Amino acid sequence: MSLTELMTQIQELPKIDKLRLMQFLATELVREEDQNVFVENQEYPIWSPYNCSEAANVLMNLLATKQQTQDG
Amino acid sequence: MVEPQKYPYKILDSNLGMVDRMPYLPLKLSLNRQSLNTEGLLDTGASVNVLPYEIGQELGLVWEEEQLSVLLAGNLARFEARAVIVQAQVASFPPINLAFAWTQAANVPLILGQANFFFEFDVCFFRARSEFEIRPKQAEV
Numbered sequence: 001m002s003l004t005e006l007m008t009q010i011q012e013l014p015k016i017d018k019l020r021l022m023q024f025l026a027t028e029l030v031r032e033e034d035q036n037v038f039v040e041n042q043e044y045p046i047w048s049p050y051n052c053s054e055a056a057n058v059l060m061n062l063l064a065t066k067q068q069t070q071d072g
Numbered sequence: 073m074v075e076p077q078k079y080p081y082k083i084l085d086s087n088l089g090m091v092d093r094m095p096y097l098p099l100k101l102s103l104n105r106q107s108l109n110t111e112g113l114l115d116t117g118a119s120v121n122v123l124p125y126e127i128g129q130e131l132g133l134v135w136e137e138e139q140l141s142v143l144l145a146g147n148l149a150r151f152e153a154r155a156v157i158v159q160a161q162v163a164s165f166p167p168i169n170l171a172f173a174w175t176q177a178a179n180v181p182l183i184l185g186q187a188n189f190f191f192e193f194d195v196c197f198f199r200a201r202s203e204f205e206i207r208p209k210q211a212e213v
Contacts, residue, residue: 045147046146046147047115047118047122047146047147047148047180047181047183048115048117048118048146048183048185049118049119049120049122049144049145049146049148049173049183049185050117050118050119050145050146051119051145052119052120052142052143052144052145053119054142054143055119055120055142055143055144055153055155055173055187056119056120056186056187058140058142058155059120059121059142059155059171059172059173059187059188060171060187060188062140062155062157062171063157063169063171063188066157066169067169
């Protein structure tokens with residue numbers, strides 16, 4: 001069935017069924033979107049070194065020392 | 073006022089039928105007489121910059137000579153890392169010193185994180201149109 005034929009039939013539906021159809025399509029779109037984002041058993045590595053304030057302090061101190069050497 | 077430089081998001085591997093885009097910034101790294109052109113992932117969730125092992129080697133760094141250890145979190149936690157400083161140039165902006173956690177992990181992206189990349193540059197992301205703009209930090213008025 002073509003989309004044009006389908007739309008003609010949809011136009012004949014009562015209002016409540018049109019609303020149900022909208023809900024169905026919205027759910028379908030979300031489901032397809034989710035499938036696009038994540039694939040089962042696929043590995044998604046997260047490399048971000050999050051919340052490493054101690055490491056950040058070490059780096060910033062090293063930078064300050066380097067800056068002093070360059071300025072001096 | 074310095075005009076920002078605009079870059080497109082980089083299109084990544086789409087072998088799963090997906091088109092993924094991430095903000096990778098082209099930059100030139102230099103250390104002593106060595107220099108190379110590479111790209112870094114702009115990662116606002118990363119506390120520090122991360123230098124992949126192989127890029128450190130290409131810049132002439134020697135692991136045994138770098139004594140300052142740093143502890144990383146996440147997937148990188150199980151790898152040793154050392155603190156190093158490398159000069160970096162973005163676009164035609166003046167070169168700056170970037171401090172990196174040089175990791176022994178292989179096949180990791182070069183990460184540009186809060187310390188100290190985001191202390192040095194103002195970055196604006198426009199994800200909906202897959203672009204970002206960058207310029208050196210502006211002096212406080």
